[in-house]
Amino acid sequence: MALDSAMPILVVDDYATMIRIIRNLLKQLGFINVDDASDGKQALEKIKKKKYSLIISDWNMEPMTGYELLKEVRALEETKRTPFIMVTAESKTENVIAAKKAGVNNYIVKPFNAQTLKGKIDAVFGE
Amino acid sequence: MEAVKIKEENYTENSPINSLIDLSEKLKKSKTKPMSLTDIIGVAELLTSSLQPLLRQIDSTIHKELRSILLRIESLRTEIAKVRADDISHHKIPEMGRELSAIVEATEGATNNIMESAEAVMDYTGNDLEEYKQIVADRMMQIFEACSFQDLTGQRVTKIVETVEIIEERINLLCDMLDMSATSEKAPPEELTEKQRRKKELMLNGPALAGEGVNQSAIDELF
DSSP, rough: OOOTTTTEEEEEEEOHHHHHHHHHHHHHTOOEEEEEEEEEHHHHHHHHSOOSSSSEOOOSSSSSSSHHHHHHHHHSTTTTSOEEEEEEEEOOHHHHHHHHHOOOEEESSSSHHHHHHHHHHHTTTOO | OOOOOOOGGOOTTTOOOHHHHHHHHHHHHHHSSSHHHHHHHHHHHHHHHHHHHHHHHHHHHHHHHHHHHHHHHHHHHHHHHHHHHHHIIIIIIIEEEEHHHHHHHHHHHHHHHHHHHHHHHHHOOOHHHHHHHHHHHHHHHHHHHHHHHHHHHHHHHHHHHHHHHHHHHHHHHHHHTOOOOOTTTTTTOOOHHHHHHHHHHHHHHOOOOTTTTOOOHHTTOOO
């Protein structure tokens, strides 16, 4: 899948501030087609209605966590290959390994900068 | 009919057993003679009298034990009062909750102000350099102002730390008076609530402290 600045991206985080930060970073990187959701459940509803090229999700959210969302996304035929980047404060080895096993494409630990986000997006899209 | 005469004066407090032995001998010697009501009452009195020292001894021991328990309870009540549990539950903990909420509000407000300023600078699309410089100067000033949240939140955090220390001190006091260790091996295993169980299952550990968890470089090696 090629990297396209117009590709639809879904940002999932329960903190409006973090969504705003990621939106601004993505904007600086040239990505303007960004939707957001405040937890895994809301994200899943959006994913079922619209095809996203990239999902950037936090882990620690209620009622559905990013980890649960990742498993749901991988279980759906239409989204099982959708690039998924976890952006989270959860930095224990068990979290990273579990996410990797569940099929995450990359993992960013908060706090992070624009360069890290760009690097991971590039890596996911093989740029 | 000659009854066996048992008189109170035969009994001395120091020799209840001897009195009973004497009575037993007299009864043996007067096998053929039936016991009168007076004799039976006398026997009863003698038995009761003979048990008095024992009962007094038991009574004294129980009294001492009860007195000791009472003193211990009074002491515990005094010590527990020092813990001031009602103060902790009604004032200290709610106060900490309010302070933490205020910190969240202050940091959120400051972050929004800072981001708003940064967005205003980055979104400028005009060509007037002087106008741009003025926008940058104004917005930078707003960012400085917003950063003052750190002073207030720092003070609030200090208050919370002090309260936690007071609570810790009182819990330690309670543990000491009850001869309990805070890390007692006798403590039953903690039962997880539904929320705690979910947190454990879904690995919701929250942000790690400095030096804990894995860093980005280590994570990158896995991908």
